[in-house]
Amino acid sequence: MEQKLEQREAEMNINLFSPIALAGHTLNNRMVMAPLTRNRAAGSVANTMMAKYYAQRSSAGLIITEGTQISEQGVGYPATPGIYNQHQIDGWKRVTDAVHAQGGTIFAQLWHCGRISHPSFHNGELPVAPSAIKPAGEAVTYEGMQPFIEPRALSNEEIPGIIEQYRHAAACAKKAGFDGVEIHAANGYLVDQFIRDGSNIRTDQYGGSLENRTRLLLQIVTAAGDEIGFHKVGVRISPINAFNDISDSAPQSTFNHVASSLSGLGLAYLHVVEASMSGETSVDFDMQQLRDRFDGLYIANGGYDHNRGNQSIAENRADMIAFGVPFLANPDLPERFRTGAALNTPDQATFYGGDEHGYTDYPTLESE
Ligand code: PHB
Numbered sequence: 001m002e003q004k005l006e007q008r009e010a011e012m013n014i015n016l017f018s019p020i021a022l023a024g025h026t027l028n029n030r031m032v033m034a035p036l037t038r039n040r041a042a043g044s045v046a047n048t049m050m051a052k053y054y055a056q057r058s059s060a061g062l063i064i065t066e067g068t069q070i071s072e073q074g075v076g077y078p079a080t081p082g083i084y085n086q087h088q089i090d091g092w093k094r095v096t097d098a099v100h101a102q103g104g105t106i107f108a109q110l111w112h113c114g115r116i117s118h119p120s121f122h123n124g125e126l127p128v129a130p131s132a133i134k135p136a137g138e139a140v141t142y143e144g145m146q147p148f149i150e151p152r153a154l155s156n157e158e159i160p161g162i163i164e165q166y167r168h169a170a171a172c173a174k175k176a177g178f179d180g181v182e183i184h185a186a187n188g189y190l191v192d193q194f195i196r197d198g199s200n201i202r203t204d205q206y207g208g209s210l211e212n213r214t215r216l217l218l219q220i221v222t223a224a225g226d227e228i229g230f231h232k233v234g235v236r237i238s239p240i241n242a243f244n245d246i247s248d249s250a251p252q253s254t255f256n257h258v259a260s261s262l263s264g265l266g267l268a269y270l271h272v273v274e275a276s277m278s279g280e281t282s283v284d285f286d287m288q289q290l291r292d293r294f295d296g297l298y299i300a301n302g303g304y305d306h307n308r309g310n311q312s313i314a315e316n317r318a319d320m321i322a323f324g325v326p327f328l329a330n331p332d333l334p335e336r337f338r339t340g341a342a343l344n345t346p347d348q349a350t351f352y353g354g355d356e357h358g359y360t361d362y363p364t365l366e367s368e
Contacts, residue, residue, distance in 0.1 A: 014313055014314060017337075022062065023231050025179060028059070030313060030320040031061050031323060032271075034064060035067055036066050037067055044075070044081055049355070050091075057331050066080065068169075069111055070112055070168070073127075073128060077113070084172055097177060108176070109182045110166060112190040113127070114130075115128070115133070127149075130207065163216070166223050170228050181234070186273050191220065195213050195258060225267070230268075260293045263293060263295045268297065274300055274302040291318070297320060299318065300318035301321070329343065329344040329347075330343050331364055332366070
């Protein structure tokens with residue numbers, strides 16, 4: 001009884017600054033830099049400006065890179081990086097070396113956009129998806145915003161090739177010096193398109209039942225885990241996010257099944273976007289049910305600040321907290337939280353594309 005109380009008291013004292021073990025590393029803190037698309041990788045190759053940007057943020061316990069394509073077919077935005085050829089490996093090696101030199105830990109987020117793309121990225125070929133269902137909205141292309149078009153449904157015979165591309169990308173990430181990979185199964189991109197029944201009406205073993213809709217994710221996770229070790233593979237999901245016209249008829253049971261299926265594999269973590277893209281939460285969805293079903297570390301993301309982050313960790317509702325925009329605008333976010341310093345104001349106009357401005361020139365407390 002006394003021991004239990006002591007344990008509980010010790011847990012109560014855990015906060016964002018408590019070290020934690022992940023993927024064979026002891027992280028200095030529980031603050032994760034969330035994946036952030038910045039569209040500054042001309043030619044799909046990570047560059048020295050990006051190395052500087054990530055190195056500036058290496059006081060995060062863990063950095064997760066921006067979405068990084070596993071193949072040319074996976075591209076859906078201008079100037080996003082890839083990780084499937086030697087050129088891209090060399091580019092990312094500069095990033096991982098720079099982050100490691102500062103004592104940081106960095107995972108690559110592996111991304112296939114699926115139907116959230118446009119033929120202009122694919123020499124006029126159609127983007128691919130689980131089913132030929134056109135999302136509402138417009139694609140961001142090199143020629144400006146263009147309406148989404150109806151994608152081509154992947155054939156059953158093509159799916160092993162997609163899984164192989166994830167395996168290859170994980171191998172490339174290892175060669176590039178990454179400490180692990182995150183499978184992007186969130187925000188309406190290819191894997192999420194398979195999971196949710198609004199975008200997946202397949203009648204083969206990849207559609208219909210929950211087991212079938214989760215199959216692609218599990219096969220990808222298994223391929224990446226076999227390649228680099230399951231303890232170096234994390235997964236990101238976004239159960240209530242309707243971004244990219246994604247929908248599901250029963251999100252709680254769908255994502256409870258996803259969380260259960262990912263449990264017991266020895267994965268690095270489950271990373272959950274708990275809000276919509278604009279930051280709204282939902283009373284109809286209970287995130288705790290995901291945490292209860294997954295046996296590994298739980299990273300929470302979506303509108304957290306210093307206090308809410310500490311509270312969630314102290315109450316054992318999350319193990320780590322991912323911050324997106326706060327890390328974008330504050331390279332030294334952990335130090336600012338630690339000292340209670342004011343935060344920089346994010347500049348929306350420079351989020352996507354451009355140069356150093358709004359990227360590597362946000363001040364630190366030290367530079368101010
Ligand atoms: C975006 O570019 O808007 C974007 C990319 C990846 C995400 C979410 C948003 O997961």
